[in-house]
Amino acid sequence: MSPAPLLKTKPLVALAALSASALVLTGCSGSSTASEPSASTSGGSDLISAERCAENEAAGPITFLTSFGYVASAGLLDVITAKERGVFEDLCLDVTLQPGSNNAQLVSAGTAQFAGVGSPSDALVAIDNGADISGVATYGNTVAITLMTMTDGGPASLKDFSGLTAGYKGAIPPQIQAMFLAEDVDPATINWVSVGYDPTILPNGQVQALTGYKSNEPLALKAQDYDITEWDPAEYGIESAFNTQIVNNTFKEEHPTAVEDFLRASLYSYDWINESDANLDEALSYAEALSDAGYDLESSRARWATEVGLIDESQPEGLPIGGETVEQWTPEADMLVQFDLVKAEPDVEAAIDPSFIEAIHDGTELIWPAP
Template sequence: MRMDTRNLGHKGRAFASTFRTIALAAAASLPAGLMAGSALAQDNVVISAEECERNQSVGTITYVSGYGYSASAGQLDVFLAKEFGFFDALCLDVDINAGGANGQLLVASGQAQFTALGSASDVMLAAANSRNLKAVATYGNNSPFSIFANEKIKSLKDLEGGTLGYFINITPIAKAMLEAAGVDMSKVSLIKMTNYDPTVVPRGQVDAIVGYASNQPEKLRSLGMPFNEFRPEDFGLQGTYNVMEVNSQFLKENREVAADFMRASLRALEYCLANEQDCVEQISELAAANNQGSAFPADQQARTWAIESSWVRNSNKAPGEHSPADWKNEHAMVAKYGELAELPNIDEMMDAELVASLYKDGRLQWPR
């Protein structure tokens, strides 16, 4: 099923009519409650005039995608919530910065309001330098990281005397994996990677890379290239998948507005969990239209979302919902391997109530 992106996202009856038609056609295949009955109200705006005025009064809300147009939870859903008109329906004026900027810095400084990060570890490492960030959603309890290696590497211990590549930093959960495998890191040469080409591993330019399980290893599989992959769960380690953060001051002053931002994006996430191909095609088209098509081709996006959507589904909570217990293991890993002078308590970094309040009996309440 394809949505007409020429009209979606524009205010007016054209949106409402288009979406109601799509909703009726798709209702039978979607999860119970997603589009049953009135998916939207009979007009574009689905909240009261008072609520609409409240949401409009904050002006433009800026979301920063640090990973461009990647088909990932906390990103894909924000792009498509805008395209589908869900933000419009809640009177939210949302601007998306997809330039790959440092979302944490922009949000912490108040130049933007929302951004998504790859794991709770990223949130914790950022929180050590800025207390003006608050995590409001965690999308899964699978770590997105893995170590993929040349086929000659049969165990991580075999990296001793070899080379290990990494992007930005070696994540705490990767360090925990290496320690659990008994690797003497003084015998491993670390190399900071300058591009995301995973074929350097089977071609022997580096022995292994700390990468993203839904991306580089899946690319190698699609090419039929041999390699070995090591995941945190192989060592009894549990992490987290993707976190949405908001500027703390914005959240404090505009809690109901922040809740509506999350309501709209989770509405789109719900749709994309049920309609993977359609959402992959649309986010890929958006990437191409904004000169990022070569970085986010549809085949790669499909592989990524096939894996990452399963992480959302396999979470033990409703999509986005989280609690301090979900971060406990990773907090311990960051405390041990994060090389921080001070690590804030989980409660200081997380708001566990905002997203939970959007669900009733496990179902997202739309519009209320």
């Protein structure tokens, strides 16, 4: 698990929060070291000033689209936890969670205010298609995509993939294509086919290779005792990032404190989850309760641990978790151009707004509570 959270607190407000910590929210396990403040007479809490609370309340109802249901993914489980533990409410934010698939379009239209997307590429392609959104937080600074083959009888090198059938979902990941080119293999020599979400098509022989997320499909196959080999673009020098939060541009301009405190509550909850296994179990119980279909707790723990590990291992020195830079997004922007996935060269500087993450941190320490 990741280390305890780095929180920069304001002493007077922190004491008030500690005095209220005995008031545990219904459904909480009590294992959290995070404060559980009582509501103030202004309708907010001791974790935020009355003036800032009023600004956040003026933002009105906020909808966050989870993208992948209620899975245990960074940027999703922490938002769920912030909602269910009352952290958003403590910061005077009225947040509703909804699963969604057309996240960028709905956020652009103002139907939702925030959403999680898989990577900077998703945001850049949406902006290329006219979406009025910005990336405001990106969790991971490495490649989250992988290419899987069966170890027994599978290719021994990337050069052996020519002529094989490889499955992908949605679009062929540019990170995978770039990996092949890095080894002088033309990805066009591979038979790419669009497939569904069942990874067992790989061991069943329907495809000889399959793209997936490091925190998902490989874990699912290994849990079923399949011996697979992963071809990681990062090992071939490919740079990327993953798990990006997007916001409606009009909303961020009109309600900057709400954007800051949405991210503050999310990242505070991210740190809280990683304080202990008990906290993770509590967070997963929230996600399980929200899910209509069966929720696999064991695989969810593995997914979270994998993503947190990738985030910790790839975090640039001096950049807080969630922080965004032009350098972070540029490799994916370049790949989108290289593989003709956008109509125009992305303007990365215009596509991101790192000011909100910067505002809620002192260096790499999350400022808690809110001003």
